[in-house]
Amino acid sequence: MRVSCRKALRKWISSGGSSARPSHERYRQASFFASLDGLRCASILAVLWHHAHGGYPWLPGSQRGFLGVDLFFVISGFLIVTLLLRERSDTGSVSLRHFYLRRTLRIFPPYYLVLVIFCAAYILVRPAAPRAAVFFSELPYYASYTSNWIAATAYPIAWSLAAEEQFYLLWPPVEKFLRRWVLWILGGILVASQLVNFGWLDPLSVRLSTARMHLSMLQVTFTPICLGVAAAHLLHAPRSFALAARLFGHSFTVPFLWTVLIILANLPNPDVAGAHRLVLQLAMACLVVASVLDPHRRAAAPFHGRPAARIGRISYGVYLFHPFCVSAALALLPQGHGYARELHFLLTLVLSILVAEVSFRLLERRFESVRRRLRPGSGQGNPTQAGASAPTKAVQ
Numbered sequence: 451m452r453v454s455c456r457k458a459l460r461k462w463i464s465s466g467g468s469s470a471r472p473s474h475e476r477y478r479q480a481s482f483f484a485s486l487d488g489l490r491c492a493s494i495l496a497v498l499w500h501h502a503h504g505g506y507p508w509l510p511g512s513q514r515g516f517l518g519v520d521l522f523f524v525i526s527g528f529l530i531v532t533l534l535l536r537e538r539s540d541t542g543s544v545s546l547r548h549f550y551l552r553r554t555l556r557i558f559p560p561y562y563l564v565l566v567i568f569c570a571a572y573i574l575v576r577p578a579a580p581r582a583a584v585f586f587s588e589l590p591y592y593a594s595y596t597s598n599w600i601a602a603t604a605y606p607i608a609w610s611l612a613a614e615e616q617f618y619l620l621w622p623p624v625e626k627f628l629r630r631w632v633l634w635i636l637g638g639i640l641v642a643s644q645l646v647n648f649g650w651l652d653p654l655s656v657r658l659s660t661a662r663m664h665l666s667m668l669q670v671t672f673t674p675i676c677l678g679v680a681a682a683h684l685l686h687a688p689r690s691f692a693l694a695a696r697l698f699g700h701s702f703t704v705p706f707l708w709t710v711l712i713i714l715a716n717l718p719n720p721d722v723a724g725a726h727r728l729v730l731q732l733a734m735a736c737l738v739v740a741s742v743l744d745p746h747r748r749a750a751a752p753f754h755g756r757p758a759a760r761i762g763r764i765s766y767g768v769y770l771f772h773p774f775c776v777s778a779a780l781a782l783l784p785q786g787h788g789y790a791r792e793l794h795f796l797l798t799l800v801l802s803i804l805v806a807e808v809s810f811r812l813l814e815r816r817f818e819s820v821r822r823r824l825r826p827g828s829g830q831g832n833p834t835q836a837g838a839s840a841p842t843k844a845v846q
Contacts, residue, residue: 501515523674525738529682534626565593584604607773647723698740776794
């Protein structure tokens with residue numbers, strides 16, 4: 451009896467834990483990774499929680515909502531490079547012109563709308579406010595997507611948008627012109643990022659500027675985006691896809707990785723830098739791969755269903771506008787009544803979703819038809835989701 455059970459277990463594991471083993475052909479034909487909307491929902495909820503609530507001292511993971519940005523980065527790197535790899539396979543090349551046009555039409559309109567709102571508020575409503583001078587001094591960095599290299603205070607979340615835009619600008623030419631050197635370049639960026647992550651370049655940072663040591667960009671580094679890029683290459687090639695399917699194509703993999711990620715996030719470490727953050731980011735990359743390989747069993751994951759999918763789809767707008775909603779929710783709540791921070795979070799969440807939905811319907815969706823005309827080929831086999839900062843069903 452024991453022998454037969456062992457044989458059955460080995461057979462089940464070797465088959466990917468399911469009779470419906472992920473196939474490379476099905477993966478290449480998939481035009482929409484629905485499971486990733488749930489991951490984006492989890493990411494944006496973590497970020498909102500971090501900014502509107504802050505967490506509980508007795509639960510370390512609840513104070514680390516900033517890790518949602520790391521997961522956004524992994525998803526972004528994976529989806530953008532998957533799009534590039536499929537375009538190159540289908541057409542023999544990558545159209546950088548069309549890629550940049552698609553990214554511009556998706557990312558720029560709502561982002562620069564936010565900057566216009568800031569300008570109008572400080573010029574027309576509060577011109578004498580101390581923060582007005584701060585904002586206008588930082589505006590060139592926001593407008594040029596370079597705020598990840600300054601200690602921005604007027605719109606601090608823009609650092610992550612800047613990091614992604616720099617990635618969108620620099621990596622596609624690598625995929626197009628340096629195909630043979632992609633893995634070496636990727637490895638070099640990862641090594642450099644880990645030199646920063648483990649603090650081995652701190653003396654140089656102190657020599658350049660003490661303030662730069664505390665930049666969010668230097669805390670996260672480009673590691674999660676690069677891990678997303680690596681995941682895209684892993685699943686694109688048939689042989690490495692087969693290996694990934696054997697490792698991650700089980701029905702239990704997604705809930706198992708969520709459990710691992712939650713445990714890692716709650717380790718009582720005063721600083722997640724170094725090995726702690728690297729392991730967290732590696733677990734996130736594995737979770738993204740497992741979710742893509744198992745898109746139809748989303749019920750096994752903690753974030754699934756239509757509400758989560760919708761929040762994931764409009765998460766770019768939620769992220770852009772949520773700083774305003776954090777302040778608005780605080781102003782709407784009665785002062786001096788000792789309201790729970792949970793209430794502040796819930797009100798922030800509701801306001802952020804409403805504003806993001808309006809932005810999506812009235813502004814962002816208007817550019818979808820133009821972006822569709824810029825799709826490579828007929829759109830067959832292309833992922834229909836953009837990077838983490840641009841959730842939409844249109845090919846980007």
